[in-house]
Amino acid sequence: MTDTASRELPLQEIDEVIIRFAGDSGDGMQLTGDQFTSISAALGNDLSTLPEFPAEIRAPQGTLAGVSAFQVRISDFDITTPGDAPTVLVAMNPAALKAQLHNLAQGGALILNTDAFNDRNLEKAGYASNPLDDGTLDDYRSYPVPMSQITRDAVAEHGVKPRDAERSKNFFALGLISWMYTRPVEPTLEFINTKFRGREQVINANTAAFKAGYNFGETAEIFEAHYEVKPAPLAPGEYTNVNGNTALAWGCVVAGQLARLPVFLGSYPITPASDILHEMSLKKNFGVRTFQAEDEIAAAASAVGAAFGGALAFTSTSGPGLALKGETLSLAVSLELPMVVLDIQRGGPSTGLPTKPEQADLMMAMYGRHSESPLPVVAPRSPADCFDIAIEASRIALKYRTPVIVLSDGYLANSSEPWLLPDVDELPDIGVEFATEFNGTNEDGDGIFLPYLRDPDTLARPWAIPGTPGLMHRVGGIEKEDGTGNISYEPENHQLMIDLRQAKVDGVDVPDVEVAGDAHADLVILGWGSTWGAIDAAAGRLREDGFEVAHVHLRHLNPLPADLGEVLRRYRAVVCPEMNKGQLCDLVRAKYLIDVEHIGKIDGVPFTTGEVTSAVRKRLEELAGS
Amino acid sequence: MTDTASRELPLQEIDEVIIRFAGDSGDGMQLTGDQFTSISAALGNDLSTLPEFPAEIRAPQGTLAGVSAFQVRISDFDITTPGDAPTVLVAMNPAALKAQLHNLAQGGALILNTDAFNDRNLEKAGYASNPLDDGTLDDYRSYPVPMSQITRDAVAEHGVKPRDAERSKNFFALGLISWMYTRPVEPTLEFINTKFRGREQVINANTAAFKAGYNFGETAEIFEAHYEVKPAPLAPGEYTNVNGNTALAWGCVVAGQLARLPVFLGSYPITPASDILHEMSLKKNFGVRTFQAEDEIAAAASAVGAAFGGALAFTSTSGPGLALKGETLSLAVSLELPMVVLDIQRGGPSTGLPTKPEQADLMMAMYGRHSESPLPVVAPRSPADCFDIAIEASRIALKYRTPVIVLSDGYLANSSEPWLLPDVDELPDIGVEFATEFNGTNEDGDGIFLPYLRDPDTLARPWAIPGTPGLMHRVGGIEKEDGTGNISYEPENHQLMIDLRQAKVDGVDVPDVEVAGDAHADLVILGWGSTWGAIDAAAGRLREDGFEVAHVHLRHLNPLPADLGEVLRRYRAVVCPEMNKGQLCDLVRAKYLIDVEHIGKIDGVPFTTGEVTSAVRKRLEELAGS
Amino acid sequence: MTDTSITPTTQPGDWASDQEVRWCPGCGDYSILTAMRMLMPSLGTEPHNTVFVSGIGCAARFPYYMNSYGVHGIHGRAPAIATGLAMARPDLDVWVIGGDGDMLSIGGNHLIHALRRNVKIKVLLFNNQIYGLTKGQFSPTSEIGKVTKSSPMGSLDAPFNPLAVALGAEASFVARTHDMDRQHMMDTFRRAHEHDGAAFVEVFQNCNVFNDGAFEGITKKQNRDANLIPLAHGEPIRFGADGEFGVIDESGCARVVHTADVSTDELLTHDETKHDPSTAFMLARLARGPFEPTPIGVFRAVRRSEYAMASTRQLAAAQEKQGTADIAQLLRSRGTWYV
Amino acid sequence: MTDTSITPTTQPGDWASDQEVRWCPGCGDYSILTAMRMLMPSLGTEPHNTVFVSGIGCAARFPYYMNSYGVHGIHGRAPAIATGLAMARPDLDVWVIGGDGDMLSIGGNHLIHALRRNVKIKVLLFNNQIYGLTKGQFSPTSEIGKVTKSSPMGSLDAPFNPLAVALGAEASFVARTHDMDRQHMMDTFRRAHEHDGAAFVEVFQNCNVFNDGAFEGITKKQNRDANLIPLAHGEPIRFGADGEFGVIDESGCARVVHTADVSTDELLTHDETKHDPSTAFMLARLARGPFEPTPIGVFRAVRRSEYAMASTRQLAAAQEKQGTADIAQLLRSRGTWYV
Numbered sequence A, B: 001m002t003d004t005a006s007r008e009l010p011l012q013e014i015d016e017v018i019i020r021f022a023g024d025s026g027d028g029m030q031l032t033g034d035q036f037t038s039i040s041a042a043l044g045n046d047l048s049t050l051p052e053f054p055a056e057i058r059a060p061q062g063t064l065a066g067v068s069a070f071q072v073r074i075s076d077f078d079i080t081t082p083g084d085a086p087t088v089l090v091a092m093n094p095a096a097l098k099a100q101l102h103n104l105a106q107g108g109a110l111i112l113n114t115d116a117f118n119d120r121n122l123e124k125a126g127y128a129s130n131p132l133d134d135g136t137l138d139d140y141r142s143y144p145v146p147m148s149q150i151t152r153d154a155v156a157e158h159g160v161k162p163r164d165a166e167r168s169k170n171f172f173a174l175g176l177i178s179w180m181y182t183r184p185v186e187p188t189l190e191f192i193n194t195k196f197r198g199r200e201q202v203i204n205a206n207t208a209a210f211k212a213g214y215n216f217g218e219t220a221e222i223f224e225a226h227y228e229v230k231p232a233p234l235a236p237g238e239y240t241n242v243n244g245n246t247a248l249a250w251g252c253v254v255a256g257q258l259a260r261l262p263v264f265l266g267s268y269p270i271t272p273a274s275d276i277l278h279e280m281s282l283k284k285n286f287g288v289r290t291f292q293a294e295d296e297i298a299a300a301a302s303a304v305g306a307a308f309g310g311a312l313a314f315t316s317t318s319g320p321g322l323a324l325k326g327e328t329l330s331l332a333v334s335l336e337l338p339m340v341v342l343d344i345q346r347g348g349p350s351t352g353l354p355t356k357p358e359q360a361d362l363m364m365a366m367y368g369r370h371s372e373s374p375l376p377v378v379a380p381r382s383p384a385d386c387f388d389i390a391i392e393a394s395r396i397a398l399k400y401r402t403p404v405i406v407l408s409d410g411y412l413a414n415s416s417e418p419w420l421l422p423d424v425d426e427l428p429d430i431g432v433e434f435a436t437e438f439n440g441t442n443e444d445g446d447g448i449f450l451p452y453l454r455d456p457d458t459l460a461r462p463w464a465i466p467g468t469p470g471l472m473h474r475v476g477g478i479e480k481e482d483g484t485g486n487i488s489y490e491p492e493n494h495q496l497m498i499d500l501r502q503a504k505v506d507g508v509d510v511p512d513v514e515v516a517g518d519a520h521a522d523l524v525i526l527g528w529g530s531t532w533g534a535i536d537a538a539a540g541r542l543r544e545d546g547f548e549v550a551h552v553h554l555r556h557l558n559p560l561p562a563d564l565g566e567v568l569r570r571y572r573a574v575v576c577p578e579m580n581k582g583q584l585c586d587l588v589r590a591k592y593l594i595d596v597e598h599i600g601k602i603d604g605v606p607f608t609t610g611e612v613t614s615a616v617r618k619r620l621e622e623l624a625g626s
Numbered sequence C, D: 001m002t003d004t005s006i007t008p009t010t011q012p013g014d015w016a017s018d019q020e021v022r023w024c025p026g027c028g029d030y031s032i033l034t035a036m037r038m039l040m041p042s043l044g045t046e047p048h049n050t051v052f053v054s055g056i057g058c059a060a061r062f063p064y065y066m067n068s069y070g071v072h073g074i075h076g077r078a079p080a081i082a083t084g085l086a087m088a089r090p091d092l093d094v095w096v097i098g099g100d101g102d103m104l105s106i107g108g109n110h111l112i113h114a115l116r117r118n119v120k121i122k123v124l125l126f127n128n129q130i131y132g133l134t135k136g137q138f139s140p141t142s143e144i145g146k147v148t149k150s151s152p153m154g155s156l157d158a159p160f161n162p163l164a165v166a167l168g169a170e171a172s173f174v175a176r177t178h179d180m181d182r183q184h185m186m187d188t189f190r191r192a193h194e195h196d197g198a199a200f201v202e203v204f205q206n207c208n209v210f211n212d213g214a215f216e217g218i219t220k221k222q223n224r225d226a227n228l229i230p231l232a233h234g235e236p237i238r239f240g241a242d243g244e245f246g247v248i249d250e251s252g253c254a255r256v257v258h259t260a261d262v263s264t265d266e267l268l269t270h271d272e273t274k275h276d277p278s279t280a281f282m283l284a285r286l287a288r289g290p291f292e293p294t295p296i297g298v299f300r301a302v303r304r305s306e307y308a309m310a311s312t313r314q315l316a317a318a319q320e321k322q323g324t325a326d327i328a329q330l331l332r333s334r335g336t337w338y339v
């Protein structure tokens, strides 16, 4: 076995492939997908991945509920989504086939572990007859492979118990796919050696299975060709592969460095946000303190306390948790302390669809607090952008002394893309000064500290942390007198403070709108958050089809860019795809009285490029016709 | 002393008077105001009252913080507000004068307890010199009365300790004012007898003080006249005087009767909502169970439990509490169980101004839950309307099986007005049927119960309560399959359920808009909630001044009346006074793209008629000029 | 302890819903479910008069699998939901099921308040010392130093002793059982059911995926003799294969002794009906964790006024005094006048 | 107990803020405030290193009146705010003040979790057995049958015993004092301050407006002898004008006896340092309410790992092992490739 295939099969060059590995939760599909991604990344492909976890912790083996999948798209051009429909589906058992087949592109390739298609498994998957031979698969190119058997045979010599032998079959699949797409072998062999270090038998078994898979492709006469996806013209530089949650966690850690502040995270585990807590817990060497609180309220409250103490404070959660934090965030608004709230949106209402993404917490982020409690809201648009958004949110929080909400979602959280590492020295300095001196005088002319005396530019109040001699002061949620911060029930003062808090948020420095695509088109697609990839790809397709289309993607949702209204008014139509019932639409409509049209979808599945394309195309055609 | 005055003072007939009683918290001003209100009600005046409590429980005597006041407006015509500025201020001490003088109408009458204007009290109130003789009061008609002294003298014969004697001085003031406005004496004497039954000495002292006050008016030569306010042309019938919280509590109690369901209230005390809990706790004979929960979340959760059990369930709170209930309400949305949430809005953000009203929880009521969690929202427009709105909210909740939010506020809560008692037999039947039978069949043709099979008209699901044989089922917050209610992660089903929940709320039967005033005016004032009185009065004034103006007041905020957009579009200008930063404005703007103009105010004090009048007049003049 | 007067009208199978059970294979929750389904017919209740209420977590999926009424609520709030239900419907048999995270972390407050109020709900806390559903973070019952996803260097949080929390919160019925002993579970759940008030039962439950073997030190067959102390009302507390160990009171603290070293009347006699909870507390604190001798059984079972019925009595008294509902009278209660 | 090694650098007056104190005249909160201001100079801390954190309620206004840093938070959340602060800033002296509603009703969960974690905060619960700020509803410490605005026919809720709750929640320092004894308050607060971990102090506080005289049965001069049991470490527990009463252990429950009836070594010797909290619990449960003999003083003061410092140690260990912050290395930690 060598790096290049030997059987005289044609090597076809293709520009992209979308592979979905699907199997039982115990089958190691995530590992398989990850490793395939790594090799492809190293080959210079552009790529994008999306794992799909079962909703149950560990549903009974072989059932639909237990299917775990991993989709990876690799290409020789610039891509922004993991692809609408896989062109290759690897199905390790009948349940995986049943659960995933509908996703497969028409005419797509099916690689099936035929050994798993026994009566018991078919029944568990709810197949009345065997799809391998009842015509179910007629519309696809099927490649039946007795993976379990070959794997068992391959690893037999390594003394692995028959029961354990099959556990290597994911490496068989990886070997086979590696052969199909001409991936090098060494990186995976190395990976196996590192990953299972110290467990010789496992290393040997997995290595044998992997090689068996590779060789099977080369020798079994069932494949007509194998393929090559050339490197994409990515900007040169050093890349890593991150998903959104990791990037967000790193962004928080790094923000602390850029602000020269200790980082505090108060959090309560919740899908799909827990990994942020996990990841940040691993960064104690950065001075990051994580606190697993008793609930989301305590998590937010602890962040308020840490912020009062001078930390860069975060709290991470998902929708149900953000709903619980509302009262505490209203306190943070009133105290005017910096902190960042990370909301990884998931399907709702209530417990909803915890493992599925949605973009329906925008209104809650804006208004989910009593009275007028304005705060800035930002949203990342891609996994890698999560890193930048964490720093941007921290910058705003620190500069304006305000809680800031970041709206990511379960799709960004788990999907990953190559990320061109930033130049560390180019990262912004987001540090602010603590107050250390008196900033006012009393009637007697003595120096005093006025905790609510504002910076005239930012309207931020001074941040004087405990331990600072002379600046002792009290903050609280009862309305405060402007300047002194003392309790005040005066009507004029309340109006003033309400207005000031609003003006401060309205005045946050937000960059102007960037219009992507055809600035002079008739139609602009307005988007925010994780729909960026699908919208960008759709706009690309539409342009290929001869349409003109502009794309405005908001990273700042409150305040909105100052020129947004003006920009949107240039277009005859503004359409806004959102995974909700029209929340950004309503914000923009209320503010600018512009007839933003909603393209809605709220079924727990991210927009596909196709969905956006066809919805927008329809509208473009109407415009052209009118 | 008789019912009619004897000294030959002129009796002037006036159409209204606005009196504000102000004194130390311990001075009994609320009692005095209440009793004056009662007598006036019995005389047939229209009236409206507004108490003003100190923010502190019991601030040090004689201080500004300790001032308690009660404003009552009586008239011989129809009124809707307690009046902008009192025309008579009764000030029992310097602090009361200092705190309240700025409210008094130019040239208004000041009745002052001169005995209290000693150095100590002046200092406590922050007066450098004595306002009685330093010119401060030059713009008013002052009537200095040594109330403490006369009261002490009057009660001396009843063996009251000198220290206690002064405690009757509020009855002196009441006597004096009763004389001034020719109120009958007997009702108050009776009141004293009932109120202090069994405490002879107190009865005697208060009676003596009251008579002394009355006689003082008659005999002391300091008043130029006394006045009479004739009955107002109120609809004939039986009236009572209620404030909003009492009316709301009674509405909830009565709703239970109208639905033939036991009433459950889960609540946690909070200003200004606590009195609802207090009042409902007194109605155990109506089968009303009240539960003082450990917090607002438990209060809401207990209501969910009670609703599942078949009760008409309520939970009452104010802003901070509603913020805490968001996650639980999202569960209620998902479970599709009837319940009513009473939010008595107060000043915020955070603890804010707990005793002051605001209308800034509207957005939170709409959107303060994660994901798409739509629910109906209604708001009363006057104290008495609170009764009707409680029944209307219950009706919607029961008919559509949904949580409903009622938005009252601290102003409605405490102010009161005469309420023409409804004919009990005319109250609506809001009962609904529990499910008791199977409503579907399984594949085998056996009857089964489908907890999420909807009524095709209302989209309500069946309400089958525990104890019903055969209808056992489980409900939960994870997305449910349409019909069966079983857990479902299916994308299509999620979209369907999201759409159904929204459609159900959108389909709530809401009456069409009623346009008050000049339907064909150029301008319409759009309002909701407690601003009704001020807007109605302002529209009246503007009409008197020759302007045409229409008024649309919304009691249903979600869904909005079906014809609202159409109605509003008829006007050249739509203005919306709200005690917030434009929340209804934004809802209407987003929905109809109509340029609703905000008239904002958020200083803890309700709109005065004058404020609304002048803001609207300005706009009317612009329109006329344009 | 078995009430033989009841003739079952249902079979265990009648209590199984049509929903597929979806816990991980091997999870301790299965055996608890089986115990519950087997117990139910003998309680004299019917599926339609029974409600299981839960929060969120693996344990909290329980209601879906019982063919009764059920509410799968939100995280932590089950005791509060159940309180409202039990108050509105004192006629029902209300069970609350949740995990250690659900009822001791986010829901700790609702739990302790429900217990002090003594509202008639039967609370079963499935303690697996881990967050199962969110895939393995430490919980409020995890031991110090536990390495989990959210505590990679070991948890710093001292754990709660659930029974001590319950006793500190005035619980009138407190018991413990474990998922490896079906009969003991059934006996304990039955006692909880029979208790007229709030009952709290800690069930040691194995999460074989994220915290396997947490209770092996006491529940494994070979460890039971040495480490499981069965409590029996009215009996001196002794354990061991041949009763060679016993428990004594040492100035208010419980201590394990060799029975050979003390006289029998020095041994603590278990009295679950003691009104003062201190002895029960002492027993709850005997073990510092499920790795040393640990009592199971009913620690405390005392009578005090049940909340929902007390509330019903107030309604009745009010009707007695104020008369039954009369809307017209209510509206006139603050005085009226005619125009 | 007074540490004489500290030379005060401040005077009590230095600890008074410029804000007018706004409690009702006669409120017990005043004397607690005075005790605190008088104590502070002797603690060796400075106003700028001290933070008072509170929730909402009358008691919770406390921070405004101390010339230190302060956070007047939201109802019930003070222990959680303080936990974040104490973790971020282990160098500060953090006090938490709140009422019985604030910290046992809405905030009960945060309280018990802060106590079990043993984070260095000093929690003073001003227990007046009523909701003061909202004008008189029953609280979780009000007695059964209490008639209040929200319980016109008497409350049905059995009260918490705050010390029992704290002990059930693993509190390492538990004490009780009352607003009528300034010196005892000062001594107790000092002990709390000196404790290296979470300290919980219940302060019996009179609300003369809504619940006047709630503690008179024990704190009134003429009742003190008969009903206040001062706890002194290492001493047999006795009380009464002439030590005529004492406390013994009766199978794990505390009981009051005439000292004449028992021998001195039958009396319980108070040991606040006992690791097993059972004896302290027994003492906490001795009185069923503040109307019968009630111990005051330090019930429990044991050492266990302080949370914030333990967290600091983990940070240090991580830096030791993984090296200090290096952004470039972080970004490369999942492997990179070049294009």
Ligand SMILES: Cc1ncc(C[n+]2csc(CCOP(=O)(O)OP(=O)(O)O)c2C)c(N)n1
Binding pocket: A268, A269, A270, A271, A296, A320, A321, A324, A351, B327, C056, C057, C058, C059, C060, C074, C075, C098, C099, C100, C101, C102, C103, C126, C128, C130, C131, C132, C133, C134, C139, C207
């Ligand atoms: C408000 C809210 N916060 C967090 C979560 C996430 N969550 C679900 S279950 C759970 C804890 C599970 O642990 P436990 O209660 O011990 O139950 P187990 O799964 O171990 O049976 C958490 C944190 C949630 N669903 N809702």
Ligand SMILES: Cc1ncc(C[n+]2csc(CCOP(=O)(O)OP(=O)(O)O)c2C)c(N)n1
Binding pocket: A327, B268, B269, B270, B271, B296, B320, B321, B324, B351, D056, D057, D058, D059, D060, D074, D075, D098, D099, D100, D101, D102, D103, D126, D128, D130, D131, D132, D133, D134, D139
């Ligand atoms: C979220 C929220 N719920 C309710 C309230 C109203 N509230 C303020 S203080 C308080 C209880 C006061 O009692 P306690 O804590 O015992 O303090 P005290 O006034 O007696 O000192 C309540 C219910 C609030 N401010 N915030």
Ligand code: SF4
Binding pocket: A057, A058, C022, C023, C024, C026, C027, C028, C029, C058, C059, C128, C132, C133, C206, C207, C208, C209, C210
């Ligand atoms: S994760 Fe643990 S507790 Fe949850 S179902 Fe699996 S084994 Fe059971």
Ligand code: SF4
Binding pocket: B057, B058, D022, D023, D024, D026, D027, D028, D029, D058, D059, D128, D132, D133, D206, D207, D208, D209, D210
């Ligand atoms: S209400 Fe009670 S606790 Fe509050 S300040 Fe007044 S006396 Fe003190």
Ligand SMILES: [Mg+2]
Binding pocket: C057, C099, C100, C101, C126, C127, C128, C129, C130, C131, C132, C139
């Ligand atoms: Mg658990």
Ligand SMILES: [Mg+2]
Binding pocket: D057, D099, D100, D101, D126, D127, D128, D129, D130, D131, D132, D139
């Ligand atoms: Mg209190």
